[in-house]
Every structure is written in structure tokens, then in C-alpha cells.
Amino acid sequence: MDLTYTDAQEAFRDDLRTFLDQRLPKRLSDKVRLGQHLTKEDYESWHAALQERNWLAGHWPEAHGGSGWDAVERHIFEEETTRAHAPRIIPFGIAMLGPVLMKFGSDEQKAHWLPRILDGTDWWCQGYSEPGAGSDLASLKTTAERDGDHYVVNGQKTWTTLAQYADHIFCLVRTRKEGKPQEGISFLLIDMDDPGIEVRPIVLIDGGAEVNEVFFKDVRVPAGNLVGEENQGWTIAKYLLTHERTNIAGVGFANQALANLRRIAGLEMQHGRPLIEDPLFAAEIAKLEIALMAMATTNLRVVSAAAEGSAPGVESSMLKVKGTVIRQEINDLTRLACGPYAMPFVSEALEAGSNVEPVGPDYAMPATADYFNNRKLSIYGGSNEVQKSIIAKTMLGA
């Protein structure tokens, strides 16, 4: 056991800080800090800046254009970028599809798609969930029927995050109706510009529209866009869920949110004193901080073990549950810290580049929206109930 960083790791941290100082525009970090929605261009420009240093997909092997980071380097990257209020890296290409292609893709697919993920040519979204298939993903009904050199896709995906920005979608589709549902699913890459695709935005409870419904009507997809074997999609999906969940605990985001909460509690006044001096409120913050300190170490323990080859199963479920609950509790306390100024709900003020004047202090504006938006953390990516069932199954058998 040794909790200190090596000289090389400290040097990496310094390098990162310098980079963030020089290359993260204040315009962008301000948006992140103020909880405003980012545009597609905002994300793209940030991705490009990172890619110049091979840091966009730092955890990818060097052979594929990454930096081959280990667990500690990833942790440092996350810590520093969130501290600096950098935009998050959109996970769909980098964290999800990339690793799938490396493991299951053909050589042509790797050569074609991976560089396009890194240089930002393609923006991917994830087409798994359907109206009737959420936790029970294997019941999905969107079909892909082989027709010569093509698959013809019909059906509907939903909750598709940022489909409005995407030009490609990776989908789980049904290629066989007989047998066990899990054994008739395939993993297909689809161009969103193809005729027959329609995207409809869904307004969420925080007032934003980050998710969409995606409809497919007789969409013709080249058979070469099948990843892995036909009917191997479930194996691929499970691989993605358990093996490549980088950043599942969200420790960096939690640290950033906690620092924000502390700042707000120092500025808000109660009985003529800063709120943070209220012993009850201070105790609530302290409890979260203590939990987060332990969480950070749990995260490192799990990620390190994974790097040494042990496949995280229960562990990644554990990180998902605990990490999301801590983040949600921080959001909860943050909106409470804002007091009555958590009530004004001026959605336009959260739009990218908005110059609508805030009502009350600027930090209060996104507090309620963030609280509601992050209720998603315990729902998506395998709901917390599903994660607990996985843990229980491993622990208790049955």
C-alpha cells in the first residue's frame, strides 16, 4: 500500500495544469462553471485541443492513437480537468464505441472508424434503449433484416443522448426472432443521414432537451457496418457495460460539485452569518466530503485491479451506485444552499452563450436544473436497481 504519487505522475499533473491554463478558454470554463448548455462546437473544439496532445483518448493504447494511461493517470486527468471546469469528453465514440471496435471490429473497421473518432470527423450516439426495452434491454424490437449487401432497419430507439448533434449511431438491433432474446441481437453502425431516420427531441424535467427519440423506417445499412458476428451483439453490449466503464464513479465531477457547494455555502447568508457556519448545514457537507474521500480511494482500488487484469463486475456496479448517489446528494444540498433563489427558472439563461441576466446570484441559476438533471445518473447506464441485482446475484448466488 502506498498512497503517494510518483515523480512521473506529479510531472504529468503539472503538465496538465499548464495545458489547461493555456488551452482551456475562459469562455468555455465559464459556461461549465455556470451550468450553461454547451454547443456542439464547444465540445468539438475542446476535443480537438486535447487530441493535439493525444489526451482525448488517453486510455486507448498508443497503437490506436491514445496515450496508454493507467488507472492513476486517468484519475489525475479527471481530477485536473474537472477542477478547471473543462467540458466533459463526450463518451459515445471515445469511451464506448472505440473500445468495442478494438475488441470486436475487423481490421478495416478499426482503420476506418477509430481515426475518425479521434479527429472528430464522426459524432456518435448510443442507440440501445427503446420504449419497451429499458432495464430489460434484451427485449429490444428494432429489427435489421438482411437484404443482399444491406441490412434494412425498422423500429425506434429512445432516450438517445445528443442524437441532435450526432451523425452516426451505434445500435443494438434484432437480427433473429427465434431462440433466446439475447441470442438474436447484433451491433450495427448507422449513418444518421441515411434516408428513413427521424429524430425528435424530448424535453426533460430540467428544461433541457439532451435526449431524443430516433425513428427508423426502411433504413438501408451496408452489411459491412456490422460489428462482430451476426447475433453477437449482446456479448458486445455486456463487454461495454462491464469492461470499459471509465469514470463510472464520477469522482472528478463530484469533487468539482462539492467545491462549488462549499463556495456557495460560504457566500449564502443565514441569520447574518455565512451558511457554512451553520453547524447543521456544515455537517451535511462534511458527511458528503467524507464519503467522497473514501469513494475516491474505492475508485482507484477498483480501477487499479482492473488494470492488472481482473475483470470488474460487482466492483463497477458498486462504483456506479455509490458514485451516483454521492453526486446526487451534492446536487441536492447545492439547490438547498441557494435558498429561495433556487426557485427562479429562467431556462434561456442556461442556453449556450445566453446573455439573459441571472435572477439572484449566478450560482443559483442552474442549481435546480442540475438537481433534476442528475436524477438521470441513477437511471441510465444500468439503473441502480439493476446494479444492486447484479451485486446480489454475485454475492448470494441465485
Place this chain on the structure above:
Amino acid sequence: MNFDLTDERQMLSDGLRRLLADKTDLKAIVEGDRAWSTESWAALAEMGVIGALFTEEEGGFGGAGFDLMVVFEEMGRAGAPEPLLEVVLAGGLIAELGSEAQRAHLEEVIGGGLQLAFAHGEAGARYDLEHVATEARRSGDGWVLSGHKAVVTNGGDADWLVVSARTSGKVGERDGISLFLVPRDADGLTLRDYPLAGGGRGAEIDLRDVSLPAEALLGEADHGLEAIERQNARATCALTAEALGLMERAKDLTIDYLSQRKQFGQPLARFQALQHRMSEMLIEIEQARSAVINLAGHLDAPRAEREMHVSATKQLVGQTAKLVVEEAIQMHGGIGMTMEYDLGHFARRLTMTEHRLGDALYHLGRFSRLRAA
């Protein structure tokens, strides 16, 4: 002891439930620019709902804690955003302190023709009632007001505002707070209004040398706080009852959804992990109902006892509101996250009840201090 509603209250409750179910258009509330419906307001007045908030000698036909509870629970159950709580607060102050001329406004309020708001909160006040920095100076026979009022619900639609201002003493002191009845179009009063997360609208109000005649003073100068506390207790009863209605509705929506939605070949309601959580929700909501009953029954108690109940009830209901909101959304899954489904509005409105009149932590601290005193 008797926990049944009187026949009159039961009729009011049933009638109001039907009326609101018919009149409340959630889609319009979520999407519309209009904060609330004038048509609903007229119907509420006609049915006597506004009158039910006042005693007979004030010109109404109710006014007790249990009248407030019945009315506001139904408002909550419907998710109705009509600014009735402002009538309890501002109307209650006028009824308690007003001169004959001032009280004459109440008839119009009860008839539905007049909108009110209570401009009391200020930046930095959080939920402390005695934190008033806005000043009123004497000028000749009258008064001149200056200051800023924060998140004034219904401020933009109010014909009359009850405004608190300091006539003596320092910010945070109990003495020295006075109340004034101010027309919204008074010279020197400017207002920015905006939507609120739970429906309705709020306003930031600037008062810059607003000149008022002597008759604008409501009650006695310097001694407004006691009445503010009394009406705040009534408003807390109303708001927690509304929260109760919102929770009942969120619970019902969740029960319906769990019964209909199938995953893994069976309704979600079959999963024991969710069954236990629904049970927990029911247990906690029943606790919250008892807490509201406790407060409704102690509104006329001596101050120390009444205020203990104010904080106890607001603490418990606030804590339960968080549980119900979070569990209802979670058990719905993705659909619970959208504004296209009813739960979204109820979740937002319920959460926002915590940001008025004090949240659970605030009242936990206050309750402890009151107990120790």
C-alpha cells in the same frame, strides 16, 4: 378526538377536486407563458374557495387550519399553480391588521377580482422572517420606502402588495418592522418577473423612494413581526398541505405506472425491491399527513407552541417531499425524467415547496432552538 372532516369540509374537498381536475391544464402550465389561469381563479372564487380561507367576521366562511388543509391539499393534488398562498399571506395580514378601509379590499379578493402578493423576502434573508433591510422613513404625514424584495411570488400579477419595511432598529431585530399596502403601479416601484420552477411566477422588486400616504400603513408601525409570524404559520400549514396533495399524486402516478409498465415479462409492481420502496413511501406520506394535521390544529395555540409545530411540520414534510420526488422519478425510470409526462410538473412543484418558508434543515435547526428555549 375526531379525525373526520365536517360535512361542509368534505363537500368543499370533493367539489374542489372535481373542479380542479376539470380546469387544471398541465400542458398549458408547463408550456404556457401564463403563470396561472384566470378562468380557474374565477371558478375558485365562485365556488367559495377563496372565502374558505377567511373567517366569517373577515367576510369569509372558514379560515381555520383545517379549512386551509382541505383547500391546499386539493390544490396540490391537481398541481394547480393559482396564487392562493398569496391570499393566505397578504390577505391574512390585511384581515388581521387592516383598517376598515383596507379590509374593504378583502371582499373583492374573496370575489376573485383582486390579486395579492406579500413582498417580504430579501436577498440574504434566506427564511428568517425578521431579516428586513428595506426601509420606510416618515415624510410629512406619509412614508417613503426604499429597498429590494426578492422572489416575490405573484408580484407581477398582484394589484396590491403587502410590503414589509423597517421603520426602526437594525436588520435582524424583531422590533421595528412595519407593513404597508402598496399598489403595484406605485411610482418608484419597478419589477422584473420570471417563471418559477414549480409553476407560477416570481418577481424581483425594486423600491426607490416610493411615496405612500399615511393610510398605507397596515397595523401599527414597528410591530409587524408578530402578525407576520402568525400568518406565516397559516401559510406553512397551507403549503405543507399542498405538498401533501402533490405527494399523494406523485405516489398515485407511480402506483399506476408500476402496475402498467412491464420489463422482464412482468409488471414492475411485481419486483419486491420496488414493492418495499412503495411501502416506505406510503408510510412516510402518512407521517407527513399527521404532521400537517398537528400544525392545522395548533394555529391558534400560544406562540411558543405554535411555532414549534410550524418547524416540526415543515421539517418533516420537507424531508418527505425529497423522498417522494426522488423515489417517484427513480421508479419511473427514463419517463420520470421528462416534462412530457405529468410527474415532471409534480416533482418540480413539490421540490419547490422546500424553497419557500424554509427547508427541512432550516427547520430542524429552528425546532431544536425553540425546544431549548
